[in-house]
Amino acid sequence: MTGGRMNRKNAQELGRFFNPESIAVIGVSREAMSFGGSSFLHHWLKAGYSGRLYPINPRATEILGLKAYPSLRALPEIPDLVMVAVRADLVPAALTECADVGAKFVHVLTAGFSEIGTPEGRELEARLAAIAKERDLRIIGPNCMGPYSPSSRLTAWGANPGLDGRLGIISQSGGVTQRFTEYICSLGVGVSKAASIGNAAVLDSPDFLEFMAGDSTIDRIAVYLESIRDGRRFFDLARRVTPKKPVILLKGGESRRGAATVSSHTGRMAGDPVIWKSVLEQTGIVPVANLQEWVDACLAFSLLPKTRGKGVFIVGGGGGNSVIFSDACIRAGLEVPSLGRRSMDRIRPFVPVAGSIAGNPLDFWGTYLVNDFLFEALGAAYEDENIHMVIVDRLIPRIAFHSPEPTADSFAEIVDFIRSRRQVKPTVFTIDYDGGDPDLIRQGSDLRARFCRAGIPAYPSFERAVGALARFDRYCRRFGLAAGRSSRFGKEEKDGTALV
Amino acid sequence: MLKKEVRDILEKSRKWGWVLEPDAQKIFSLYGFKTPKYAVATQARQAVRLARQIGYPVVAKIVSPAVVHKSDVDGVVVGIKDDETLVRTLSRLSNIDGFVGMLIAEMVKGLELIVGAKNDFQFGPMILLGMGGVGVEIYKDVSLRMAPLNTRDADRMIQELTARKLLTGYRGSEPIHLNALKKTLVTFSRLMMDMQGVVESVDLNPVMCTAKSCMVVDARMMLKK
Numbered sequence: 001m002t003g004g005r006m007n008r009k010n011a012q013e014l015g016r017f018f019n020p021e022s023i024a025v026i027g028v029s030r031e032a033m034s035f036g037g038s039s040f041l042h043h044w045l046k047a048g049y050s051g052r053l054y055p056i057n058p059r060a061t062e063i064l065g066l067k068a069y070p071s072l073r074a075l076p077e078i079p080d081l082v083m084v085a086v087r088a089d090l091v092p093a094a095l096t097e098c099a100d101v102g103a104k105f106v107h108v109l110t111a112g113f114s115e116i117g118t119p120e121g122r123e124l125e126a127r128l129a130a131i132a133k134e135r136d137l138r139i140i141g142p143n144c145m146g147p148y149s150p151s152s153r154l155t156a157w158g159a160n161p162g163l164d165g166r167l168g169i170i171s172q173s174g175g176v177t178q179r180f181t182e183y184i185c186s187l188g189v190g191v192s193k194a195a196s197i198g199n200a201a202v203l204d205s206p207d208f209l210e211f212m213a214g215d216s217t218i219d220r221i222a223v224y225l226e227s228i229r230d231g232r233r234f235f236d237l238a239r240r241v242t243p244k245k246p247v248i249l250l251k252g253g254e255s256r257r258g259a260a261t262v263s264s265h266t267g268r269m270a271g272d273p274v275i276w277k278s279v280l281e282q283t284g285i286v287p288v289a290n291l292q293e294w295v296d297a298c299l300a301f302s303l304l305p306k307t308r309g310k311g312v313f314i315v316g317g318g319g320g321n322s323v324i325f326s327d328a329c330i331r332a333g334l335e336v337p338s339l340g341r342r343s344m345d346r347i348r349p350f351v352p353v354a355g356s357i358a359g360n361p362l363d364f365w366g367t368y369l370v371n372d373f374l375f376e377a378l379g380a381a382y383e384d385e386n387i388h389m390v391i392v393d394r395l396i397p398r399i400a401f402h403s404p405e406p407t408a409d410s411f412a413e414i415v416d417f418i419r420s421r422r423q424v425k426p427t428v429f430t431i432d433y434d435g436g437d438p439d440l441i442r443q444g445s446d447l448r449a450r451f452c453r454a455g456i457p458a459y460p461s462f463e464r465a466v467g468a469l470a471r472f473d474r475y476c477r478r479f480g481l482a483a484g485r486s487s488r489f490g491k492e493e494k495d496g497t498a499l500v
Numbered sequence: 501m502l503k504k505e506v507r508d509i510l511e512k513s514r515k516w517g518w519v520l521e522p523d524a525q526k527i528f529s530l531y532g533f534k535t536p537k538y539a540v541a542t543q544a545r546q547a548v549r550l551a552r553q554i555g556y557p558v559v560a561k562i563v564s565p566a567v568v569h570k571s572d573v574d575g576v577v578v579g580i581k582d583d584e585t586l587v588r589t590l591s592r593l594s595n596i597d598g599f600v601g602m603l604i605a606e607m608v609k610g611l612e613l614i615v616g617a618k619n620d621f622q623f624g625p626m627i628l629l630g631m632g633g634v635g636v637e638i639y640k641d642v643s644l645r646m647a648p649l650n651t652r653d654a655d656r657m658i659q660e661l662t663a664r665k666l667l668t669g670y671r672g673s674e675p676i677h678l679n680a681l682k683k684t685l686v687t688f689s690r691l692m693m694d695m696q697g698v699v700e701s702v703d704l705n706p707v708m709c710t711a712k713s714c715m716v717v718d719a720r721m722m723l724k725k
Binding site: 227228229231232235274275277278279281282 | 620622623624626642643644645646653656
């Protein structure tokens with residue numbers, strides 16, 4: 001919080017934002033649904049939110065089938081959460097009303113504060129922060145989408161109904177988080193709680209980082225930040241959190257305020273991006289550069305067992321692809337080691353001498369067509385001490401090589417094989433469905449989603465698989481092996497069947 | 501908590517916004533950093549006496565509240581070997597704007613590194629380690645960490661430099677005293693934590709490192725406005 005550090009107990013009380021038993025909404029129009037109070041109510045109802053919803057509107061008796069109340073004072077109870085969606089200049093009065101009735105947890109959706117860059121906007125935000133401090137309010141916002149939690153059916157924004165899971169999200173952008181939750185939930189990785197914190201005038205990213213660090217339903221934390229007020233506190237917290245819970249951070253924007261001190265060498269060479277890079281390295285936070293890398297890393301960190309090294313076994317790429325894929329691994333700092341002798345003895349008998357290459361990469365089209373070949377290769381790799389991770393290039397059945405008919409769908413057997421071995425070594429698939437053929441795209445993305453939902457990360461390109469594994473390997477090398485016996489981070493993702 | 505002498509120096513320096521080099525050297529030696537032997541003179545006879553005590557060759561630098569960038573006004577003369585050159589240098593420097601004295605210091609050799617700090621608006625004191633010398637702003641071979649540093653951080657900073665081989669011995673050159681460098685970084689980062697309320701940025705440029713020690717040869721300390 002502004003001007004002070006929360007203790008653990010205070011951090012944990014933020015849980016109330018994500019599982020309120022009642023929500024009052026100040027600022028609901030009587031007319032057609034528009035973005036704001038009424039759209040949030042509409043989506044909560046649609047998602048099946050089971051708590052009590054109270055629209056506040058002095059000129060209405062009923063809104064969206066819910067009994068409307070003229071003010072917070074008229075409610076039959078003190079709401080656990082109040083959402084404020086009135087015009088910016090009316091927000092201070094709404095906050096005072098919250099404090100007067102004893103409502104402590106407030107989400108301010110309204111925009112038009114410091115982010116508009118005017119003195120009035122800044123002044124209004126300062127007033128909001130001052131009221132929060134004086135009246136002891138916990139405020140998310142302003143200018144944000146607020147709390148999100150599928151297990152509470154609190155899904156007015158983001159994937160709706162979404163998927164319950166073990167990921168925590170802290171974000172300075174509602175839009176980015178909306179897309180991120182849709183993306184990651186569609187691939188079977190569920191979300192425990194997301195906080196879109198906007199201008200973060202009162203509660204800031206470190207407050208939610210501290211909260212999620214202590215939340216036993218969260219194992220990994222995805223963060224989107226553009227700036228931070230108390231970087232020092234974020235740093236201290238992150239240093240404690242990252243060894244236990246991976247923190248995967250997407251940093252947006254170059255600093256506009258970090259003007260260098262012209263008279264200093266240090267100032268000129270230590271621009272904002274360099275500072276962030278070094279802070280992330282120092283704290284063990286996993287940096288990503290875009291939405292795709294963010295999702296890719298979250299898949300790996302959510303679904304894979306720890307890796308004990310960076311030797312990658314590449315299966316099924318074909319000649320040129322084998323070369324390109326190896327290059328990609330090396331570039332990313334991974335290795336493509338030779339297979340051990342025992343593995344070679346197992347693989348050689350079924351790989352033709354001409355037209356295929358037994359080894360690493362394993363260039364053999366039979367792994368597309370005959371599951372037993374694939375399983376023998378995987379089995380060998382799982383026992384080979386040179387190998388720590390596996391990437392399988394998977395053709396979409398329609399275009400499997402050398403096959404007169406589309407090949408049989410062998411998906412279920414592959415999933416059974418890998419799951420029965422509990423992913424002994426991180427194993428991921430790549431399915432290339434890029435391009436302009438809608439049928440291929442549909443089949444490819446469908447196959448990808450099926451793998452992911454079954455708990456096996458699948459990526460739409462080899463490079464993306466490599467990027468995710470390289471980040472995962474770096475983290476494991478720094479923390480994973482030291483962290484002890486468990487082969488996994490946190491608890492396993494539930495079977496991702498909810499969306500299928 | 502800062503030592504009283506340091507607080508006095510910082511207080512006095514407020515009126516021009518930065519710490520004069522002899523004062524900065526004083527601060528660093530008070531905190532246990534190695535600095536070259538130095539003295540400040542305003543008169544010719546005094547300068548000669550001090551230079552002989554320090555031992556030729558010496559380096560002479562302008563001390564003036566009006567001159568932050570000494571080389572911009574030709575305010576640094578290295579390799580002075582005799583009384584005559586010294587006196588001539590003093591007479592030239594004494595004509596520079598704001599002259600309050602000439603710093604005479606022992607000449608020090610070694611591998612040139614930069615150690616710096618800046619107070620970031622988001623993260624507070626950040627510590628920088630970089631290769632020094634003429635190419636410093638071309639190569640930008642630097643690594644950064646948030647203060648305070650522990651020994652692991654200092655070690656990682658050294659490992660991150662592209663030119664780290666120059667520190668550990670390259671083509672027959674003697675490796676520098678890495679532990680001395682780490683200790684310099686760690687101590688410097690703690691001092692920056694203590695001074696973050698008043699200091700905006702610091703450049704120790706160069707820090708001269710040899711097989712035996714790391715020495716703060718020049719220190720520029722800018723105060724917060």
